[in-house]
Each structure stands twice: as C-alpha cells, then as structure tokens.
Amino acid sequence: MDEDGIRARIREAAFEEFTAHGFKGATVRGIAEAAGVSLGMVQRHFPSKDELRRACDTHVLAVLREVRDSVIAVDAAPGGALPGTAQQAVARLAPYLAMALLRDNGSTAEWFDELTELYGTTLTSGGLGITIPADEDAEAVMAVHAAMQMGLTVFVDQVCRRLGGAELDAEMAYRIGRARLFLASEQLVSPEHADRIRESLARHAAEGGTAQ
Template identity: 40%
Template sequence: MATTQPNPEDLTARARIRDAALLHFGEHGFERATIREIARTAGVSSGLVRHHFGSKQALREACDDYMAKTVRELNDQAREGHKDGTFGDINHIAAARAALIPYQRYLARELADGSAAALFDQMVEMTEAWLATFEETGDATFTADRRARATVLTAMALAVPVLHEHVSRGLGVDTMTPEGDHRLAMALLDIYSHALVSPEDAATARAALDKVRDQTPAERDAALRAFKERQP
C-alpha cells in the first residue's frame, strides 16, 4: 500500500503538535480550536507550541503545508504506479484515498472556511495532469479547456468532505471511515465509468447554453417570466 516517505520531523514534538492541530482544527474549526487544547493533545506545553510555531495562524499554515506535501507525495506515487498506462496489481489511487481519510475533516473545514487555496490549486494541477494522461489515447473532443475541466472535477471531489454529513447520511455510513470511503469510491467508479449523457444530447445542451448566454437582459427576463407562469 502506498504511504508517504518517513520524515524525521514526524518523530518530534513539532510533528505531534502539528498532528494535534490537524485534529482540533478539523473537529472544532480554526476559531474555536485553542493552543491550550492542542498542546494538551500533543502532550506538550502551550509555550512549546508558541516556541515552534509562534502563533495559531502560523500553526495553521504549517498544517496546510503538511497537507499539500502529503497530497503531492501520494499523487506522485499514484502516477509512478500508472506509468505503464495501467494501475497494475496495487491500486495506488485506492491506497492514497485510504491514507487521506484521517485528514478529511481538516480539509473540509479549511475549504468551508475559504482557506486552503494553495492546496486546492495544487490539486487542480494534479487533476489536469491526470486528464492529459487519460486523453493521450482518446479521440474525444471537448468544449471546455482542460484547466476548466480539472478545476470543476477537483471541486466536485472536494465537495464530498465538505458535505460529509449529508453524503454519509445518503450512503448510510460515515464516509470518513474505511468502510464509508470504500462505498463512496465504488459509487464514484460507477459514475466515472458510465457516460450519463450521449454525445447527441450533449450537443443539444451546448446549443441551448450558448443561446442562453447570447440572450439580452430583456430576453432573459421574458424567459424567466414564462417559466414562472408555467409553474403550478
């Protein structure tokens, strides 16, 4: 199973503080989490937290940096496992999903708070690289550019941890557990491996969207009024 490379820092008090912060920021949010409780969970003094990080904001930035590094390493391992065009005997993407489960709550909080911009942008770049790989041997044509599609795909994927409570309720199992993540992954595979819209229907939808885009404000208002009049 893929794992991140051991880091000597992970054996230090600094790493314990970071891990405790990931837990508390994810559970309580940045504003409600306290240095005192983070220190208690890490088994250190509040003074040592400030010695290593200086402030709660700096600690948050260290957590974001660690998340970015972790995601990057897992992605690199997945790409290495896929270099021959197949996923081989070990599915590195599945292993990466399992490795990220402990960080889902933190990631959801950061995204909901409007933070983690650098991490989001990094994940978009990774998704764009994957799309480029998958499209090398395909003959499909696209209306939207690859960057746009990568951005939307990343946002769709990251919406799952943000909407964790609702998705878990719908699936009947906590998506932040191995069992829940497996159920979620199986659903995603079914969705990604089966086209939901035929090329003909997509072309019709594109034409309709272009028509709406080109409408004047008066035409849009008239269309909205007509729609409301049709409602029961």
C-alpha cells in the same frame, strides 16, 4: 523524543484541533494539551497560530501530492493497492479540507487553486489511462472536476449518513469509491484502469482497511 518528533506531534495535535473546532475556534493552549506538551513548547516551535495552520496546510498538501504521484505512477506498478491506500490517506484529510474550504473561507481560493492543480496533473498525465483530449477546454475540465471532488469532500459525512454509516470506514470507502468510479469511468478512466481500481477497492475492503 527529538525536536523533529516534538514538532510533528504538535502539528498532528493542531491538525486534529483545527479539524474539530476550525481555525478560529481552536486555541494554542488546547493544541498544547492535546499534544501533551507545554504551551511554551508549542510557542517555541510555532510562534503563532498562523504558523501552526501553515504547517498543517503544508502537510496536507504534501500527502495529497504523494497520492497524486501514486496515481500517475500506477501503470508502472500493476496490481498495486493504490486505491485503498489513497482512500485511507484522503479520507483522513477530508474533514480538515472541509474545514478549510467552509469554516475558514479566507483560504478557500488558495485551496481551490492548489487542488485544481493537483487534480489537473492527474487528468493530463495519462495516469488514469486517459488524458483530456486536445479539443476540450482543459482548464475548464480541471476546474469543474476539482469543484466536484471538493464537493464530495465537504459533504462526505452526509454521504455516509445517507448510506447508513456513521463514518468513512473501509466498507463506506469501498462504496463511495465504486460510485466515484462509475461516474468517472466514461470520460476520465480507461476500462483497463477501472478494472484495476475495482479489484484494489474490493481487496482493501476485504482486508478491513480503515481511514487512519
């Protein structure tokens, strides 16, 4: 395995350890064991736990930006499976985001600002078929929408439990996706776009997609 592969493997192990134990609870030794490499190898690529966390944060934000860009570009690719793939990507990141927002709240402000910008770009781009009207307070809409979406991220385990599931699998992602669409469609999603999202959610669930 080349150096980039080793670095990615360590980062992935750190992502899992931070998700499971929080930034304070995870140890560099535990990350090395999870990655199947020596402690020295971890320290060679990431001299501190802070650098490991920054690498994980950077990766998570990159994935979220890819999802955001896919949402914005969806009108250019009719019939695409965006909702399913987006559900997969975001579902896998949700526990890490919940940890970052709650367990280690020293970075909460940074995450809130980053995610508000991500959601805000989608809401102002027309990627969902509707943009925030000029007579609305766009900053307030963006901030409140981000807070609402992050609330689902934090409580997704409880939502799954309430709905009778143990995890965010394909069926649960479909049910939650439909519920989110119902709540958002009146103001934030055009009817045409909502129909496409419903079709893609149903296709994703029927194909047995999982949140890997």
